[in-house]
Amino acid sequence: MEKSKLSDPFEKARLEKGFGEMNDQNDPVTMLLRLKDVRKGAHNWKAFQSGAEPGRIVVPSEVNIRDVRQIPFEVDPPEHKSYRDLVEPWFKRPLEDAYKEKLTAQISEIVDEMLSKDTVEVVSGFSLRLQSRALTLLLNTSYEEAETWISWGTHVFRSEGEALDGDKANILYDYIDAQIDKAIDNPGNDLYSKLIASEVNGKKLTKEEIKGVMILTFAGGRDTVINAVTNSIAYFAEHPESLERIKNEPEITGKAVEELIRYFAPLTHMGRVVTKDTQVCEHAVKADARISLCWASANRDASVFENPNEIVLDRKLNPHVSFGFGTHNCLGATHARQIMKILLETLANKVKSIDIIDFKENIEDLDQFERKVGYDSIHVKFNSL
């Protein structure tokens, strides 16, 4: 039962000091590791801002590959609210029945395809394709667009060596520019057209602002969803009894989704820039330094979660922070939750078992810590019910 395990590399530092230190391209990061501190840090947007130089709150920093501000992600209150209010209803569409039906059809089709094959490489053959197709629903764009996004590979910012890759980022930015121009010429019912027609505080969004929302939409939900889906497949491969339980007790599916997302914490941490000299865990941090809110560590905080390193499918109290917390909580969470819920229902009703054939783990290098976040590749065989 070790192949699907994601260990907690932060435990010692979390208990002893409450923070970790990471150097990232000579712009160091103090990582907050305890759930309460992470929540407080996320809540306190005045002291720990997101509206810093574009790309700087991301770890590893993207300042060298991006000038466009992601919106509403890299904007703080009070400006944040107008942008968030504008996009929020669109990002709640995954709750609508018609959306759910289309997503169910997509996931059902790809699971059937997996069942018809001998072996499958899950990351590129399943998760990336599922994520890209589902994104056509979130953008309300044509299904065929997914093929383009699939061809970009698993991370739009990163190449094989995980290094930041400006060329790859440009592929996305150029693509988005072209799509915005297309929607200006031929408005439709997609997210681009919606943003082009929108106003914030009485002013039309600029192309730069539209691009900022679109980059966030593409980048924020790509490797995170891929990790969540791939890790779920690995988990169910080692726990066929959990699939059977979800089939027999479908009412626990929502709780199972939250628990898997807590355990996987598909995004390890997110940074903030300190606005004035202050302290975190009795450790001085200076103005203009960076901290990060380590969701992955907070989710294993034993002072809050019983048996934090176990997946308890029907965990009832689960105040995890995998979707962040407070003002800047994840805009795509509704879409991500719907993908996971439908994926679990579909697997439970179609799949008897999954055999892992071989795998290569994706280990993040966080300087002081090494964290498995998912898989570079994992070959499996799906067996039908």
Next chain:
Amino acid sequence: MAKITFITTDNESITLEGTSGSVMQLAVDNDIPGIDGDCGGVCSCATCHVHVKPEHMEKTGMASEIENDMLELDDNVNEYSRLCCQLEISDVLDGVELQVAERD
């Protein structure tokens, strides 16, 4: 069977009847504005925040430590705050009045 009254942020009063499940689920199933229940009721999202009518606190009881930790960072918290995903519907709740909290 319990009758539960929600007062929305627009001061509209809506009374619903429930027999089981959480108060949050009852509210979401009936589209009570301001109660989203994004996390499905595991105390992770704080999108089901209500203020219990002071004289009805006996019916609901106090928030747990985990629930309080979520609430204390909400700008609209007060001593009558509860996350209604943590309120199980039973006869004890009959007649309770819940004011939907403003969002930050």
